[in-house]
Amino acid sequence: MTTSTSTSTTHTTGSHSAALAAWAARVPDAPHTTSLTFRGDALAAAVGLVTSGLGSPYVLYERDSLLHVAAGAAGLLRMTARHLTAEAQGGSWTLPVTGPALAPVTEAFEALSTVQAGVRGAYGWAAFELAHLLHGAGGSEPSLSVPAGGSGGATPLAGDPSGLGDLLCLFIPAVEVVLSPGEATVSAVSPHLLDTAARLLTAPSARRAPGPATPVEAGDGDPEAYRTAVAKVIGDIRAGRLDKAVLSRTVPLDGAAPVDLPATYLAGLAANTPARSFLLDLGGWQAAGFSPETVVEAVPGGRVTTQPLAGTRALSQDPAENHRLRAELLADPKEVHEHAVSVRLACQELGGVCATGSVLVEEFMAVRERGSVQHLASRVAGRLREDRGPWDAFAALFPAVTATGAPKTEALAALQRYEDGPRGLYGGAVITADTAGALDAALVLRTVFRRGERTWLRAGAGIMRDSTPDREFEETCEKLRSVAPHIRRRPRS
Template sequence: MSFGLRTDEEPTELVVESASDPLALMARLAGSGLFDDYVVYERPGSYTFAGGALGEVVLDAGAVHTRWPGSPPSARPWSGRPADALRDAFAAAPLPVWNAYGWIAFEFAAPRPAGRLAHLVVPRTEVRVEDGRAHVTGVDPIETEQVAKLLAKSDTLPSGIPSPVDVRVGGEVYRTRVAQAVQEIHDGLYQKVIVSRRLDVPFPVDVVSTYVRGRRANTPARSFLLDLGGFQSTGFSPEVLASVDPDGRVMTQPLAGTRAFGLGSDADARVRRELETDPKEIFEHAVSVRTSQDELYGVCTPGTVQVTDFMTVKERGSVQHLGSSVSGTLASERSAWDALDALFPGVTASGIPKTEAIEAIGRLEEPRGLYAGAVVTLSHDGAFDSALVLRALYNQDGQAWLRAGAGIVSGSTPDREYEETCEKLSSIAPHVVPLP
């Protein structure tokens, strides 16, 4: 059974043939009103919808909260590594077979974490769409049938008319932060830091329609759409933070070095050549790859860590990046939680060395929350997949916002780094759909 969720009874499993676009199916389920909480997660060739909460794990700075079928909700303090707190919470799940979905905040790695650090659910109903077929598994037969009927519809979901958000605001404040970071680098405090800026959206947002519009315009490594506890987000992640298969093979894909994309074939080719030969961009990428290698050396079997596709150009919506893959095999005593602890937060969204860069981000910025954190899926068999949260929209209590950053090194200039944030914001800013 690939998608089993057990309580006291066998789950219901259905297969639905569908000619609809998988993206439209995900949007239809998300907008159906059947589920208060849900997560949509796209991997190459596959979309998964996880609806409802059969079980739930919420990690705050002071306690880990769990809710499992057949047991009262509980909360207990934790200390040490937050990854261990999550590992222990799922180890106590009274479900022999489960999958979980959710998010982890950037502050998960902060030296003095505050606020909500992670929110994950084991869903009541899962839908996996591959090759024109939707595989539905659920613990509630009535809900499962309702989902199957939704999937069988032939209509498509209207995606709304976008109202582009102006990305060229807040420049002076951001340039000042970049200049401060460059000075701290020259003072020897760290080698690299990602400095970001928040851009508030000046109208209420239809997050589901924004997901549809944005996904059609982007070519992400992973995409996601979620609503957990009233917090909504959708994004088009350019890179995989950590992926672990059940056999312990772990992979990460650091991207560093950025230029605009979508300017026309001649301009894109010219900018690509510039990206591939710019000493600042090459240095930024090389040190990120080296850091990822060092992180995997700490959790993998000696001799298994390797770099592939070194410094190839990845086209991601409105930008193109230098990218590489770093992989290895986890040591026998290690698990996906150790890989997460080693690789989180992504080096390309924090800096080098990480500890000093994270401390600098705490000085230079307001709390990030999900930005530069991860959307994750994990399973009882040890499998784990996580998307680095960039190129995303966030929405809570009627206020939506975007966020983007740039990697600051000794050769950075405030004007160029501000321009890079505009290029990255343009992956989603033109596709934001207002509420009707």
């Protein structure tokens, strides 16, 4: 059935390929490009671009000394538990989700690659509850809510009376800026957007004054409810129901003044050493995060890697104490076992989509410093089979075992039983992908979240047979301290 209005056209169809070809044809090219010599403060410039009104939605994504800024939607893909909706220039196509859940996303990128003059990128996020669609966990449709507080239920999202929300949201930017040392490249769908971005980049700018810190106590929320939930998970593990679950808790940030996410991002990045960082406003979510690891890194040609981090100790200003804690971490049977379980599952998941014999552990049990904590870290790599692509790798690895547990389906069920409500973006991924076959997905941890009128932090700990509730609660506090001291607020007008 097709319904037309004077401003838009909505199509509901079961034919993926035809609908996505029509959508791709509506997505405008970005033929307007320029390169600029850039000697200023790249981070200040990137934040300035997204706060200047360049375009909405936006994603700022930092990786490997590059800052990517994407703004404005030339095309949009949104997936719920039942449908994929593709939008571009007033047209909207709604497709049923059948078979492999992310197959329509692969088809959308393939359709886009056939009509775009060059490689086209997309940016977005996957909510943690996409896991239930990928793994069939829990026996019910996923729903997204805003945490009501430290524990005890959740509040349905405003404007979503069904309780269901988008599980995946990606947009093809109208303007994209990549800042590398000494240079900025800009591509846009129109000369106006190109000129606007170039003008903002070349205008004199200073880093935003972040304002005074308004630290949050990492122990806020409901500590006793969390300890009780940890004890229940330990009981399930000892009863043989699962091996590991990453149980999380929330810390609300509601107060007299709203959190300033761009200023918090600048302050937090100065104090953290993330694998990736991001600042976004997309699909009803706003977030500033300092991701400690990647869910998947795929490059054209088929190489794919994942970077599980599991096993944690605090990181302080005292080198001697850090050395002692590092040695303790490497010698702790619980932490080593937790890490080994995560690496084993990552190998198994990659093995399902990679060529036989290509999966290997390239790095095992290195120690990585991430802000207020140090982690055991490994890297698992493989080469995709000829009949598999980057979105297949993402589907196999998502959600990260280090934010879920093992076995994954049983861990997801435990999280539904014992956490304070759906996670939403926490434990999900911020994603950049392109039509050439690249995909980079950062695990969403160490992040400030805003949805509607509520703002919060969230952190978890890996629960094993030998865990204790007090230690796991303290681990969540250690992780929260990567962000909690750096919260900045805007004065109310």
